[in-house]
Amino acid sequence: xxxxxxxxxxxxxxxxxxxxxxxxxxxxxxxxxxxxxxxxxxxxxxxxxxxxxxxxxxxxxxxxxxxxxxxxxxxxxxxxxxxxxxxxxxxxxxxxxxxxxxxxxxxxxxxxxxxxxxxxxxxxxxxxxxxxxxxxxxxxxxxxxxxxxxxxxxxxxxxxxxxxxxxxxxxxxxxxxxxxxxxxxxxxxxxxxxxxxxxxxxxxxxxxxxxxxxxxxxxxxxxxxxxxxxxxxxxxxxxxxxxxxxxxxxxxxxxxxxxxxxxxxxxxxxxxxxxxxxxxxxxxxxxxxxxxxxxxxxxxxxxxxxxxxxxxxxxxxxxxxxxxxxxxxxxxxxxxxxxxxxxxxxxxxxxxxxxxxxxxxxxxxxxxxxxxxxxxxxxxxxxxxxxxxxxxxxxxxxxxxxxxxxxxxxxxxxxxxxxxxxxxxxxxxxxxxxxxxxxxxxxxxxxxxxxxxxxxxxxxxxxxxxxxxxxxxxxxxxxxxxxxxxxxxxxxxxxxxxxxxxxxxxxxxxx
Ligand SMILES: [Zn+2]
Ligand SMILES: [Zn+2]
Numbered sequence: 001x002x003x004x005x006x007x008x009x010x011x012x013x014x015x016x017x018x019x020x021x022x023x024x025x026x027x028x029x030x031x032x033x034x035x036x037x038x039x040x041x042x043x044x045x046x047x048x049x050x051x052x053x054x055x056x057x058x059x060x061x062x063x064x065x066x067x068x069x070x071x072x073x074x075x076x077x078x079x080x081x082x083x084x085x086x087x088x089x090x091x092x093x094x095x096x097x098x099x100x101x102x103x104x105x106x107x108x109x110x111x112x113x114x115x116x117x118x119x120x121x122x123x124x125x126x127x128x129x130x131x132x133x134x135x136x137x138x139x140x141x142x143x144x145x146x147x148x149x150x151x152x153x154x155x156x157x158x159x160x161x162x163x164x165x166x167x168x169x170x171x172x173x174x175x176x177x178x179x180x181x182x183x184x185x186x187x188x189x190x191x192x193x194x195x196x197x198x199x200x201x202x203x204x205x206x207x208x209x210x211x212x213x214x215x216x217x218x219x220x221x222x223x224x225x226x227x228x229x230x231x232x233x234x235x236x237x238x239x240x241x242x243x244x245x246x247x248x249x250x251x252x253x254x255x256x257x258x259x260x261x262x263x264x265x266x267x268x269x270x271x272x273x274x275x276x277x278x279x280x281x282x283x284x285x286x287x288x289x290x291x292x293x294x295x296x297x298x299x300x301x302x303x304x305x306x307x308x309x310x311x312x313x314x315x316x317x318x319x320x321x322x323x324x325x326x327x328x329x330x331x332x333x334x335x336x337x338x339x340x341x342x343x344x345x346x347x348x349x350x351x352x353x354x355x356x357x358x359x360x361x362x363x364x365x366x367x368x369x370x371x372x373x374x375x376x377x378x379x380x381x382x383x384x385x386x387x388x389x390x391x392x393x394x395x396x397x398x399x400x401x402x403x404x405x406x407x408x409x410x411x412x413x414x415x416x417x418x419x420x421x422x423x424x425x426x427x428x429x430x431x432x433x434x435x436x437x438x439x440x441x442x443x444x445x446x447x448x449x450x451x452x453x454x455x456x457x458x459x460x461x462x463x464x465x466x467x468x469x470x471x472x473x474x475x476x477x478x479x480x481x482x483x484x485x486x487x488x489x490x491x492x493x494x495x496x497x498x499x500x501x502x503x504x505x506x507x508x509x510x511x
Contacts, residue, residue, distance in 0.1 A: 049092025105388025122399025
């Protein structure tokens with residue numbers, strides 16, 4: 001089916017979906033006032049602090065934030081706000097309060113003792129997992145029910161790919177759909193199985209893709225994911241795809257060589273996951289070198305009008321483009337089981353770097369600069385951007401890496417406030433969480449207390465002092481304990497490494 005929808009219908013559908021992100025998400029949404037929130041019933045006060053609210057404009061200085069249950073009860077000066085006698089008090093003097101952060105692109109490792117505390121300790125209070133599996137739906141539901149401590153989860157369907165699927169043999173779960181009928185059935189099955197949204201992938205045919213778009217719209221569920229090779233970014237956006245992951249195909253649309261690129265791309269219809277990236281590499285280089293500002297303006301205007309979001313996962317591109325950069329955060333490796341560390345090292349050496357010539361390496365450095373440039377141009381043109389990382393792929397760390405992504409956004413030309421927005425206000429809106437991603441009365445009480453000003457230096461988001469997750473205070477002391485516990489769990493040797501749910505980059509084939 002190749003029916004296209006009118007822009008009016010699409011916008012209507014988009015807004016409807018944006019307001020709810022549909023179905024399962026509502027289970028854990030702040031609209032559920034009876035919701036769990038470990039902190040329900042408790043009171044927290046952060047006194048004499050500076051509030052940086054990306055939903056507002058200027059920082060509020062010398063204010064007190066009071067949290068009651070899972071909501072912010074008050075934000076105001078000492079004269080305006082009474083600190084309840086039973087409150088757990090955080091001395092906020094010299095500190096900075098921002099909303100809890102959202103990582104809009106993660107893949108669970110299956111190790112709840114690792115992923116969940118690492119997210120929280122880093123101030124990540126909401127995540128969007130991009131390849132649904134049974135354990136993730138369980139995490140989501142247990143966290144929402146208050147029986148497991150972790151960030152709010154919203155979870156994709158299994159990846160829906162065309163035939164032959166790119167992920168065949170890559171170890172990550174997927175569902176292959178060859179035609180419109182299978183596509184519609186897969187969407188219905190995913191929703192019935194608990195998916196919060198539908199994830200599309202690289203090899204979908206136009207027939208299957210537009211059937212997914214139509215069936216998703218019919219069921220009121222969002223569809224998001226990679227840009228299929230057979231569909232230009234602008235067309236996928238106009239068809240209602242709500243988010244586009246990574247930054248490796250969007251620039252085909254903005255190239256003056258688009259016709260040649262699409263002709264060559266159409267010949268890459270088979271082959272495994274790893275060879276795909278080698279074969280598209282020259283096309284990426286061509287696209288980067290033929291960036292056409294006039295075409296880009298048109299494409300970006302369309303994306304902005306559609307309200308579709310880009311999730312560039314620059315941290316993940318950085319690992320692939322600049323593998324030498326991975327050594328700079330080796331102090332984080334202690335939070336990961338030995339099996340994960342070994343698997344990452346193997347993938348880096350045997351897949352990412354294998355056969356890479358000096359010319360390839362230089363091209364990858366050029367590509368990374370070009371990705372920053374492309375994203376900066378899209379951002380300036382009003383295209384909404386979400387901060388996401390691709391945890392589950394090598395050298396992307398739950399929690400920690402989101403802070404690196406904020407630095408990348410600033411490197412691409414975002415102001416520090418705009419970078420914060422991409423991890424707070426923008427994802428809250430995207431997920432239909434109207435009362436999240438902001439620090440104001442009645443908002444959901446997801447907060448991060450920082451030791452230094454993120455508007456002075458975006459790296460200061462890494463200086464996490466304490467975290468409030470749905471009203472529950474994770475004090476500085478408790479946060480240190482959480483990190484020690486993760487380190488101990490990682491060292492215990494009892495955690496089995498799992499195959500990441502993603503395969504967004506080349507992966508080692510199972511032996
Ligand atoms: Zn991914
Ligand atoms: Zn991906």
